[in-house]
Amino acid sequence: MDRKIITIERHITEQQRKYPEATGMFSDLLYDIALVAKIIARETSRAGLVDILGLAGKTNVQGEQQMKLDVFAHEAMVRMNRHTTRLAAMASEEVEDIIPVSAEYGIGKYVLLFDPLDGSSNIDVDASVGTIFAIYRRLSMGGAGRMEDCLQEGRRLVASGYVIYGSSTMMVYTTGQGVHGFTLDLTMGEFLLSHSDIHIPAKPKYYSVNQGHEQYWTTGMKRFTRWLQGMDQKVPRRPLSSRYIGALVADFHRNLLQGGIFYYPADTRNPRGKLRLVYEAIPLAFVAEQAGGYASDGHRNILDVQPQSLHQRTPLFIGNRDLVEQAEEFISRYDGQRQVDAIVGK
Numbered sequence: 208m209d210r211k212i213i214t215i216e217r218h219i220t221e222q223q224r225k226y227p228e229a230t231g232m233f234s235d236l237l238y239d240i241a242l243v244a245k246i247i248a249r250e251t252s253r254a255g256l257v258d259i260l261g262l263a264g265k266t267n268v269q270g271e272q273q274m275k276l277d278v279f280a281h282e283a284m285v286r287m288n289r290h291t292t293r294l295a296a297m298a299s300e301e302v303e304d305i306i307p308v309s310a311e312y313g314i315g316k317y318v319l320l321f322d323p324l325d326g327s328s329n330i331d332v333d334a335s336v337g338t339i340f341a342i343y344r345r346l347s348m349g350g351a352g353r354m355e356d357c358l359q360e361g362r363r364l365v366a367s368g369y370v371i372y373g374s375s376t377m378m379v380y381t382t383g384q385g386v387h388g389f390t391l392d393l394t395m396g397e398f399l400l401s402h403s404d405i406h407i408p409a410k411p412k413y414y415s416v417n418q419g420h421e422q423y424w425t426t427g428m429k430r431f432t433r434w435l436q437g438m439d440q441k442v443p444r445r446p447l448s449s450r451y452i453g454a455l456v457a458d459f460h461r462n463l464l465q466g467g468i469f470y471y472p473a474d475t476r477n478p479r480g481k482l483r484l485v486y487e488a489i490p491l492a493f494v495a496e497q498a499g500g501y502a503s504d505g506h507r508n509i510l511d512v513q514p515q516s517l518h519q520r521t522p523l524f525i526g527n528r529d530l531v532e533q534a535e536e537f538i539s540r541y542d543g544q545r546q547v548d549a550i551v552g553k
């Protein structure tokens with residue numbers, strides 16, 4: 208056997224050595240997330256077997272119906288991280304407010320934001336789903352973490368990543384030192400380094416969008432999509448193939464490895480977009496940028512957007528830089544200032 212087997216634990220420890228001042232608290236937080244990921248992976252893989260499918264009968268703060276696995280994944284994340292002394296606060300896509308940590312055990316210096324089970328409409332049909340996470344250093348001094356700690360620009364991220372529960376389970380993360388992917392070996396119960404230093408291929412293969420919503424799109428979006436399909440008369444290009452799973456993590460992951468663009472634009476039904484800025488767009492934007500790609504809201508870099516509220520929505524264009532920049536260009540050329548104002552919330 209000539210290939211080194213590198214567990215996620217070893218990888219995180221080796222990364223930590225680059226920072227002599229590190230206390231290990233951050234590394235431990237990443238292991239905690241890897242552990243919850245294994246627990247969620249176990250439950251999602253048994254979803255068809257046990258009596259866990261179906262609606263939990265509650266709706267989340269977005270007014271969407273929650274599946275039982277969403278609730279499970281949310282609870283697992285909270286329970287794992289509440290008492291560790293590493294966090295000052297948490298926030299989850301599934302609940303409205305900040306989630307406090309147990310002060311009796313001690314308050315840490317990080318905040319953790321997560322979407323516990325993204326793409327949950329895929330659960331009933333055995334398609335991929337994912338968990339997205341973002342870690343920041345707290346801004347406030349002492350005491351329980353506050354809203355300002357959770358509403359930070361993506362530029363301040365300490366780490367972000369996702370776990371995809373697909374044909375295998377993979378955890379992909381960045382601490383600003385490249386993007387690394389680990390595949391869960393079920394026999395060992397360990398995440399093993401399988402994708403080191405991921406870069407989005409320069410030649411993209413796919414575009415991913417819900418084209419069923421085209422009637423709600425702006426002219427810019429319709430023309431951009433024609434351009435991707437190689438049907439723009441003025442600027443012909445080789446057409447890209449279309450792939451849309453309908454779970455952001457899965458669509459993003461495929462395009463990260465194969466090249467392409469995922470977009471969920473603003474439309475007449477969702478003038479500020481559908482996806483969540485802090486739970487979905489910002490963490491994946493950091494991964495994209497670290498892999499040589501780019502993420503935009505159609506007008507500006509997602510990492511430069513200052514979140515105003517926990518559940519704020521945003522349009523999202525993410526993937527190969529040149530494709531995302533073309534989307535910005537089409538919006539500015541065909542949709543004009545009114546659309547830009549709508550995107551930025553003026």
Ligand code: FDP
Pocket residue numbers: 325326327328329417453454455456481482483487
């Ligand atoms: P879901 O509603 O199934 O949770 O943000 C949620 C999300 O999935 C994304 O994962 C996915 O990309 C998008 O919404 C799918 O939305 P459409 O069904 O409108 O295409």
